[in-house]
Amino acid sequence: MSAENLEPVEAFGARAAHWMQGHLPRWDDELMSERELQNLLFDHGFAGIAFPRRYGGAGLTLEHQRAFVEETAVQDRQLPIANRVSIGMVGPTILQHGSDEAKARFLPPLLRGDALWIQLLSEPQGGSDMAATMTRLTHDGVTYVLNGSKMWSSGALDADYGLCLCRSNWGLPKHRGLSMIAVPLKGTSGITIVPTRGASGLMSDHCEEFFDDVMLPAQNLIGAENEGWAVARTLLLHERNTVGNVGYGRLVGRRERGPKRVFGGEPAAASATAAIARRRLDAVGTMVVDAYIQSVVVPLTSARVMAGLYAGTYKGQWGSLAKLQATVAAQASVRTAMAAQGADGVIWDGEEVRTDNVGTTWLESRGGTIAGGTNEIQRNIISERLLELPREPAPDQHLPFDETLRNSGRR
Amino acid sequence: MVSDETVSPAESYGDIGDGETGRERPALNRIRPRRCEQSEDDMQIDLSEEQEFFRASTRRFIEVETPLGVVRDLYETRDGFDRGWWRKAAELGWTSLFVPEQLGGGVLSGRPTCDAVMVAEEMGRLVSPGPFLPVNVVAAAIARAGSEQQCAAVLPGLLSGVTVATWAICEPQGRWELQDIETTATRQGRNIVLDGTKAYVEALGCANHVLVTARTDDGITQVLVPVETPGVTATLGRSIDMTRRFGSIRFDEVVLPQSAVVGEFAGASEQVGCQMELAIALQCAELVGVADRTLEFTLQYGRERSAFGRSIMSYQALKHRIADMAVLLEGSKAITDALAAAIDERAATRSGLASIAKAYVGTHALDIVDDCVQITGGIGVTWEHDIHLYNRRAAVNRAVFGTPEDHKQKLLVEVAALDEVSA
Numbered sequence: 001m002s003a004e005n006l007e008p009v010e011a012f013g014a015r016a017a018h019w020m021q022g023h024l025p026r027w028d029d030e031l032m033s034e035r036e037l038q039n040l041l042f043d044h045g046f047a048g049i050a051f052p053r054r055y056g057g058a059g060l061t062l063e064h065q066r067a068f069v070e071e072t073a074v075q076d077r078q079l080p081i082a083n084r085v086s087i088g089m090v091g092p093t094i095l096q097h098g099s100d101e102a103k104a105r106f107l108p109p110l111l112r113g114d115a116l117w118i119q120l121l122s123e124p125q126g127g128s129d130m131a132a133t134m135t136r137l138t139h140d141g142v143t144y145v146l147n148g149s150k151m152w153s154s155g156a157l158d159a160d161y162g163l164c165l166c167r168s169n170w171g172l173p174k175h176r177g178l179s180m181i182a183v184p185l186k187g188t189s190g191i192t193i194v195p196t197r198g199a200s201g202l203m204s205d206h207c208e209e210f211f212d213d214v215m216l217p218a219q220n221l222i223g224a225e226n227e228g229w230a231v232a233r234t235l236l237l238h239e240r241n242t243v244g245n246v247g248y249g250r251l252v253g254r255r256e257r258g259p260k261r262v263f264g265g266e267p268a269a270a271s272a273t274a275a276i277a278r279r280r281l282d283a284v285g286t287m288v289v290d291a292y293i294q295s296v297v298v299p300l301t302s303a304r305v306m307a308g309l310y311a312g313t314y315k316g317q318w319g320s321l322a323k324l325q326a327t328v329a330a331q332a333s334v335r336t337a338m339a340a341q342g343a344d345g346v347i348w349d350g351e352e353v354r355t356d357n358v359g360t361t362w363l364e365s366r367g368g369t370i371a372g373g374t375n376e377i378q379r380n381i382i383s384e385r386l387l388e389l390p391r392e393p394a395p396d397q398h399l400p401f402d403e404t405l406r407n408s409g410r411r
Numbered sequence: 412m413v414s415d416e417t418v419s420p421a422e423s424y425g426d427i428g429d430g431e432t433g434r435e436r437p438a439l440n441r442i443r444p445r446r447c448e449q450s451e452d453d454m455q456i457d458l459s460e461e462q463e464f465f466r467a468s469t470r471r472f473i474e475v476e477t478p479l480g481v482v483r484d485l486y487e488t489r490d491g492f493d494r495g496w497w498r499k500a501a502e503l504g505w506t507s508l509f510v511p512e513q514l515g516g517g518v519l520s521g522r523p524t525c526d527a528v529m530v531a532e533e534m535g536r537l538v539s540p541g542p543f544l545p546v547n548v549v550a551a552a553i554a555r556a557g558s559e560q561q562c563a564a565v566l567p568g569l570l571s572g573v574t575v576a577t578w579a580i581c582e583p584q585g586r587w588e589l590q591d592i593e594t595t596a597t598r599q600g601r602n603i604v605l606d607g608t609k610a611y612v613e614a615l616g617c618a619n620h621v622l623v624t625a626r627t628d629d630g631i632t633q634v635l636v637p638v639e640t641p642g643v644t645a646t647l648g649r650s651i652d653m654t655r656r657f658g659s660i661r662f663d664e665v666v667l668p669q670s671a672v673v674g675e676f677a678g679a680s681e682q683v684g685c686q687m688e689l690a691i692a693l694q695c696a697e698l699v700g701v702a703d704r705t706l707e708f709t710l711q712y713g714r715e716r717s718a719f720g721r722s723i724m725s726y727q728a729l730k731h732r733i734a735d736m737a738v739l740l741e742g743s744k745a746i747t748d749a750l751a752a753a754i755d756e757r758a759a760t761r762s763g764l765a766s767i768a769k770a771y772v773g774t775h776a777l778d779i780v781d782d783c784v785q786i787t788g789g790i791g792v793t794w795e796h797d798i799h800l801y802n803r804r805a806a807v808n809r810a811v812f813g814t815p816e817d818h819k820q821k822l823l824v825e826v827a828a829l830d831e832v833s834a
Contacts, residue, residue: 289770289819292826296767300745301738307456314456325738379734380727387710387737390725 006060013067017075019044024077037080038087038113048087048111050248051095056108063310066250073253081252082155086110088242088249090117090163093235097180097223105219106161106182119235120150120164120183120209127152128377130165130236131175131229132396132404135211137166144181144221146190146214152371156193156207159185165232167401168225174401178228180235182220183211190214199363202353206367236373237317240381243372244322245299246306284340291336294329301325320373320381327368327375334358334365447711449474449536449704455525455748462520462529465504469533472503477539479797482653485540489647490617491654492540494572501572505530505543509551509689514562515570516554522755523551524689528696528747535700538804540654542614544693545577548686549622552578552633556674556682561635565620576620576635578686579609579660587813588821589624589631589680594662596625596632596672603634603672605642605665611811615658616647622673623662624686630677640665652807653800687812688754688765694808695747695768698776701808702740705801706733709783729786736782739775746771763825766818773815777805 007015023040025032032040041047042056049065051057058064072079080087091110094103109115121127123134135148146166153162162183169177185191192210195203223231242249302322308314337358338345346359353360369375383389396404449470458466476496477485485491501507508523508530510516519526527547534543550569553561568574581587582594594607605625612621621636621643638645642665647658674682710733713724723729750768753761780801784791791798809815 285823286819288826289822292822293767293771293819296764297742297746297771300749301742304456304741304745304748311456321734321738321741324734325742328738376727376731379731382734382737383724383730387733389710389714389730389733390722392725392727392730393721 007064009061009063009067012060012064013071016046016068017071019046020072020075020077024072024075024079026076027078028076029078032078034080034082035113035116037078038083038111041080042112047113048091048107051091051107051111055095055103056111062247062250062306065248066306066310069250069253071253079252080113082158083113083116084242084249084251085119085154085239086113086115086117088247088251089119089235089238090161092238092248093163093231094222096234097231099219101219102182102222115160116155116158117161117163118153118155118159118185119239120153120156120162121232121235122150122152124149124151124208128374130232131178132401133165133167133178135164135166137168137179137181139168139225144216144218146181146183146211146216149208149210151208152196152206153209154207154371155205156185156209157195157205161185162209163222163235165228168228170402171400172226173398174396174404175229177226177401178232179225180222180228180231181216182222183214183216185209188214199366202355202360202364237319239372240317240323240378241319244305244319244326245302246319246322247309249319250302250306284336287336287339291329291333294333298326298329317381317385320378321386323372324375324378324382327372330368331365334362338362447708450707455529455751458529459520462526465519465526466529466533468503469505469530470536472500473533473537473539476500477537477541479537479800482538482540482800486653489656490614491652491656492542494617497541497575498572500541500543501570505541506546506550506572507570509547510554510566510570514554514566516550516566522752524692524751524754525748527689528692528751531693531696532700532703535697535702535804536704538653538701538800542575542577542617544690544697545613545618546575547693548578548690549576549620551689552622552673552682552686553635555685556633556679557635558670558673560670561673565635568619574619575614575617576622577612577614577618578622578624578690579612580624580683580687581609581611581812583608583610583659585611585810585814585817587817589683592624592626592631594623594625596623596627596634596676598627598676599666601669603632603667603669603676605634605636605662605667608659608661610659611657612660613655613657613811615645615660616656621660624679624683627677631680631683632676633673633679633682634667634671635673636662636665636667636671640667642666650803650807652803655804655807684762685754688750688761690812691765691769692747692750692754694812695743695750695772698772698805698808699740699743699747701801701805702736702743702776702779705780705783705798706736706740709786709798713786723786732782732786736779739779743772743775763822766813766821769813770815770818770822773809773818777802777809780805 023044038047045058046068048057049060049068050062053059069079091107094106098106110117121130125134126132135146135150138145146164148166150164156162162185164181164183166179166181167177168179185193190212191214194208196206196208197203238247238249241247242251245252305314305318305322309318341358348354348357384391476499504517504519507516508519508527512518530543546569550566553565565576569576582591594605594609597604605623607625609623618638621638623634623636625632625634636643642663644661645658647656650657710724713729714722716723746768750761750764753764784798784802787796787798790796
């Protein structure tokens with residue numbers, strides 16, 4: 001569609017504002033299921049706002065998407081959160097790298113929320129050096145066969161599909177022998193999914209998946225065989241964007257400031273922190289104020305990055321910057337709440353693990369700076385790709401991958 | 412940098428990244444960075460064509476008129492800037508942004524604070540001299556709250572750059588808050604009598620008018636005082652900044668006519684808030700320019716240095732720190748921009764945003780410059796290297812109009828009230 005035929009952002013925003021008053025429940029109404037919410041958005045033309053119409057999107061732009069989510073924040077309307085991986089990360093990756101057939105087949109159910117997607121990237125032996133993937137994809141002449149295991153995959157138990165990075169050629173250098181393939185997770189034989197127990201003692205939604213001779217048709221490849229690294233990089237970019245709340249991943253608006261926003265965690269615990277702040281004008285007070293300052297600066301920064309990407313003055317992987325900032329700040333805010341609450345923050349009456357305890361929230365929050373590419377990897381990306389500083393030497397970059405494995409004693 | 416091929420001081424004016432004016436220092440030259448072009452990135456993202464033009468001409472003016480070599484020369488002078496140069500800056504529009512056209516000013520975009528922070532940021536990038544902040548704060552206050560007579564008497568001189576005005580709010584021992592003010596303005600018949608001492612008054616040595624914020628029994632009063640008034644004693648001082656001069660001013664039963672009052676007698680506290688917010692916005696924008704430029708030339712330098720057989724900038728020990736600096740810089744730009752916009756929109760959030768901006772940018776701009784010194788190494792702590800010019804400006808801006816710690820103390824009160832408003 002040519003630019004001049006697009007609905008102006010303001011008109012779209014007004015239309016969306018009016019629509020959500022009649023259709024989207026507020027956060028303090030009864031919670032609608034994620035899938036119902038996504039169905040509702042899709043059926044009224046508000047899912048995949050920046051995706052082309054022929055794949056079920058609204059055919060508009062990221063600026064329209066931003067206008068929509070900001071309006072939901074203003075009106076405090078419910079939005080699906082769990083399928084951010086599908087909509088914010090996998091969707092735009094398939095849009096960029098999938099064949100016409102793959103896009104037509106995968107995108108409409110993804111955007112409608114009928115097919116929930118996850119990423120299958122990290123493995124038990126590591127995730128930062130993602131191109132060192134060991135999961136094996138072979139071709140038996142008719143179909144592909146997948147063997148190996150993935151780890152830290154969020155939401156695998158509920159998901160319909162996983163986008164899986166695997167090694168299809170072991171004789172090529174590590175980045176050049178990878179492929180990306182869509183794996184149906186429900187009702188496929190040879191797949192075992194085991195949830196991982198988090199440090200807090202609660203079962204997390206992270207899972208480990210085992211693949212034993214999983215048969216997959218060639219049409220499930222996203223991108224060409226052995227060209228999966230380019231697809232993975234796109235996927236990771238959208239992951240950082242989603243965590244940093246920019247780009248296709250800008251799926252939540254800026255909510256009004258309140259203790260929950262400032263201190264994270266459960267509302268009761270957040271209010272308790274604010275109450276403590278009232279009587280602790282000391283070292284704890286300084287931490288509390290720093291958390292407060294970050295709660296204002298972080299959303300302003302992601303909005304700025306978003307505006308820069310949209311205006312074209314920012315190019316490249318700015319999502320990494322937003323991700324790094326947001327996750328450090330989120331963790332610090334929970335740590336602050338824990339410091340403010342002292343013993344009450346980590347000790348409680350009763351037998352059960354309490355989810356409203358700030359110490360529990362803190363244990364869970366530790367993943368933020370690790371998931372989505374560790375913050376050390378984000379710092380590499382910012383310095384090497386945004387600021388164009390020289391790369392760390394990588395002795396394995398041009399070696400055949402099986403030779404790298406022999407050199408490092410892993411094989 | 413101005414390196415071996417430099418032939419004349421005139422040519423060195425184009426040489427923006429360096430303060431050297433051709434003196435031979437072969438031993439140092441080998442480890443100093445080459446000339447580093449200024450990047451085109453700037454703080455605000457959506458600039459109009461007029462704003463873009465204004466920013467470009469501002470940058471060019473600074474590059475040509477006051478490159479770092481000139482800033483170094485101004486260190487030796489009393490005022491820290493040249494009055495003829497300031498008139499040229501005024502012609503460029505530096506003093507007219509907050510004055511409406513009918514009063515002789517010139518509005519650029521209709522968002523004067525957003526325009527002014529562009530100038531402040533550019534000034535920070537080359538640690539420029541000049542009383543940009545106090546003159547604009549006073550001009551904005553007079554244009555907004557002053558009488559017709561005050562506008563006619565004071566604004567033309569400020570607009571043309573022939574006269575200079577400054578703002579005296581702070582009291583000795585670093586007291587910035589309205590409740591700390593001990594200087595009094597008392598009614599005595601048809602006159603006002605001013606008593607007390609103000610400190611950290613920028614550009615006092617060349618100011619013709621001083622806007623004084625004083626206490627009156629039932630409120631805050633602002634008075635515009637000509638420096639020549641009997642009973643006024645100015646004590647000039649310096650700061651660690653190369654060109655920014657300050658001073659203290661004492662008022663011993665200074666008698667002024669009623670017409671010297673700016674705005675309402677005993678009713679100026681809101682206006683003072685506006686002045687403080689503007690001052691902080693300009694100060695933070697300058698800090699953004701300081702930090703941005705320091706990071707820029709430090710990276711350039713680091714790319715050319717090697718240790719243990721590879722570029723020092725390929726080590727994660729440095730790269731990760733630099734990535735963190737990039738985050739802090741981006742956050743600083745975002746909050747400063749938001750503050751400027753809030754001031755222009757007269758948003759209710761602007762006072763809180765000003766404290767947040769000062770706390771965040773004030774802290775992190777100095778952190779960035781200081782860590783850049785560390786990365787630059789030994790040459791970074793010499794007089795020859797320009798980075799100390801940036802450290803000086805960052806430290807002075809951090810301290811004036813409330814330290815980040817002062818503003819955090821204020822914010823704590825706001826945070827403590829949070830759950831009551833959102834419950």
